Amino acid sequence: MVEFFVVYDNEARNGFIEGWGFACYIESKRKVLFDTGWDGNILIHNLSLAGIEDFDYIFLSHQHWDHIGGLNHVIDRTSFVVVPKSFSKNLKREIGRKAELIEVEKLKKIDEGLYTTGELGSYIKEQSLIVELDDSFFVVTGCSHPGLDVILETAKGLGYVRGVMGGFHGFSRIDILKNYELVIPCHCTMAKQEILKLENAKECYAGCCFKI
Ligand SMILES: [Zn+2]
Numbered sequence: 001m002v003e004f005f006v007v008y009d010n011e012a013r014n015g016f017i018e019g020w021g022f023a024c025y026i027e028s029k030r031k032v033l034f035d036t037g038w039d040g041n042i043l044i045h046n047l048s049l050a051g052i053e054d055f056d057y058i059f060l061s062h063q064h065w066d067h068i069g070g071l072n073h074v075i076d077r078t079s080f081v082v083v084p085k086s087f088s089k090n091l092k093r094e095i096g097r098k099a100e101l102i103e104v105e106k107l108k109k110i111d112e113g114l115y116t117t118g119e120l121g122s123y124i125k126e127q128s129l130i131v132e133l134d135d136s137f138f139v140v141t142g143c144s145h146p147g148l149d150v151i152l153e154t155a156k157g158l159g160y161v162r163g164v165m166g167g168f169h170g171f172s173r174i175d176i177l178k179n180y181e182l183v184i185p186c187h188c189t190m191a192k193q194e195i196l197k198l199e200n201a202k203e204c205y206a207g208c209c210f211k212i
């Protein structure tokens with residue numbers, strides 16, 4: 001079983017603080033912080049409320065303020081930081097001074113049970129995380145700027161994709177989402193209310209936790 005704990009989102013409940021951005025902690029064979037939200041103090045508050053202390057990897061989906069803003073507050077809690085190769089030289093240098101930097105270009109395995117789609121998209125490059133479950137895969141996205149359909153098709157290169165969570169941005173082809181067992185629209189998802197009407201959809205907010 002893999003645990004997905006949302007620790008930063010535009011919505012929050014149960015003492016967690018909301019803020020524009022996204023971060024999700026994933027615990028499988030390895031511990032991963034996916035994105036860092038914008039406000040490091042909010043991130044730290046939410047992490048400690050969730051009882052999360054450190055990670056093996058911080059995985060950054062794309063170079064937007066609401067996904068990397070909290071990095072400096074938590075970079076000393078990780079060994080590795082995984083970034084799309086297209087991140088700015090200066091940012092990669094600063095990260096590399098504090099942690100081991102892993103640059104990603106194509107779909108590849110990062111560690112046991114963890115894969116990246118590789119950097120997708122042209123104008124805004126973004127990578128998504130693919131987590132291996134017992135017999136399938138689950139995808140975590142930041143903003144889905146390259147298009148959620150493109151991201152999911154890429155993930156299918158590994159095998160059966162059970163579902164997806166994260167920011168879906170302007171994705172509007174709701175019919176495609178019916179093909180998955182579990183869909184969790186977070187953060188910047190514009191069609192959130194419409195997606196939540198699907199039987200396979202679950203609500204997302206800082207403080208929610210899914211064991212999949
Ligand atoms: Zn973005």
Ligand SMILES: [Zn+2]
Nearest residue numbers: 066143167188
């Ligand atoms: Zn965003």
